[in-house]
Amino acid sequence: MALFAVLSGLSACGLPRSGPTKGEIRAGSVEEQGDTFIVPVTAQVARATAMVPPLGFTNGFLGAGVIGSDVIRPGDVLGLTIWENVDNGLLAGPGMNSTALQEMQVDGDGFIFVPYAGRIQAAGNTPEALRRIITEKLDAQTPDPQVTVARIAGDGATVSVMGGVGGQGVYPIERPTRTLSAMLAKAGGVIIEPEIAQIVVTRGHHTGRVWLKDLYSNPQFDVALRPGDVILVEKDQRNFTAIGATGAQNRVHFETQELSAIEAIAQVGGLSTNAADPTGVFVLRDEDPATANTVLGRTDLIGPQRVAYVLDLTEPSGLFNARDFMIRDGDTVYVTEAPYTRWQKLLGALTGAAGSANSLSKAAGN
Incomplete structure (x- = not known):
């Protein structure tokens, strides 16, 4: 007792x-x-x-149709190259027969300015239609001009891709990149482990989130993109806390879905x-x-x-x-x-206390 x-x-x-x-x-x-x-x-x-709790997109994302992404919009940035079939052309320098007009931004009214062709409406046209318009404008001033038009990243029909991808940046919505999976591929692919990778799409005040594996296994999640979309690729942020008599006591992130x-x-x-x-x-x-x-x-x-x-x-x-x-x-x-375990601690404390008392007693006797 x-x-x-x-x-x-x-x-x-x-x-x-x-x-x-x-x-x-x-x-x-x-x-x-x-x-x-x-x-x-x-x-x-x-x-x-x-x-x-499942991840997925709301009907606002799922019901959006693929846009005519080749149509040029105000804010888009264009790259033009013009070849002239003469030695001393209107635009090309001495000894050259081509001129590159890079990063021509479509203004708020939808126009660009091309030397010797004047102010041309680009918005509402496809790159091919704009190429024909510029060719016709220059044809009267230089023989048989050849023109190429390409859309590059700008403030128009573009999306931002960030996070765990091969190449973060601003990318134009073009014919090959009208959907989410295609845009991810354009950005260098996902570099996070697929099992825990999540894709977050923010459109205005609405946000949708989906597992990467579900994106590729369920075609309905491959939503059509809209200008201004922000795509974030990130690791699963879920976690649990482990405490008590475990091998480790910590906050631990999920490693699987x-x-x-x-x-x-x-x-x-x-x-x-x-x-x-x-x-x-x-x-x-x-x-x-x-x-x-x-x-x-x-x-x-x-x-x-x-x-x-x-x-x-x-x-x-x-x-x-x-x-x-x-x-x-x-x-x-x-x-x-x-x-x-608790009894072992109690016994350890008791024997430790008894040992200390014995040592003190011996010391006092000396």
Whole structure:
């Protein structure tokens, strides 16, 4: 009894530990007048909570048709090259028969100025139509002129591509790059690991997000682009927090689109062999009311609910349930310490205190 009293006293003094015990967590349950629902994970619970919030585009993105991207718009930047079939042409310098007119921006009224051809309306024409117009204008002044017109990045029908791509920049919407996947290819492709790469498209005040793998597997996500779109390629930003008797205690980013509880534990180095209680693995979550009502068999819950899901890995189906239970963004995975670990700490503290007292006694005797 005396030993038990000493151990209890040491425990009450607060020996170091990684967090609350199973009993202390359960003391905060709704059944004990707390605010947390304690839910053991079964196969049914794993199925009810397995929904991973999907990514995708709204109808505003999906319903947008492919634009006539070859039509020149105000703000576009054009590159012109003019060949003349004479030695001393109107535009070419001595010994040259071609002239490059680069970065000619279409003004707000839709016009460009070409020497000896004058002010020409470019907006509303395709590059081919504009080529013919310029050729006709110059034909009266130099024999058999040859003209090429190319659209390059400018303030007109362009999109911005940034983030994890081979070449960030501003790219024109042209015939080969009218859709999202084609524009990504034009920008050098995605350099982030495909499993965790997400594509974010911002159009005005609206934003859509899709997984890269879904973009290529589902054609409807290959949306038509619009001038001014901003395309961002980034890594999956979801994360969970691992604390307690695990191999590592940290905030951890998802490495796959779907992450099960058993994978999350493995991702942080597994359970601590010398300290973890495999019957007390908790997943703490603010659960949405629909799922909380389903899991708890209720219909009256409104708003997010604090739920502590409990995994017992020693049960016959415990590992299967942990494999099927999906972790969500913002979850906390907490592994409690085994009871014997706490007793070891108490005994260690007791023997340490006794050893110190013995040393002091011997020192006093000397």
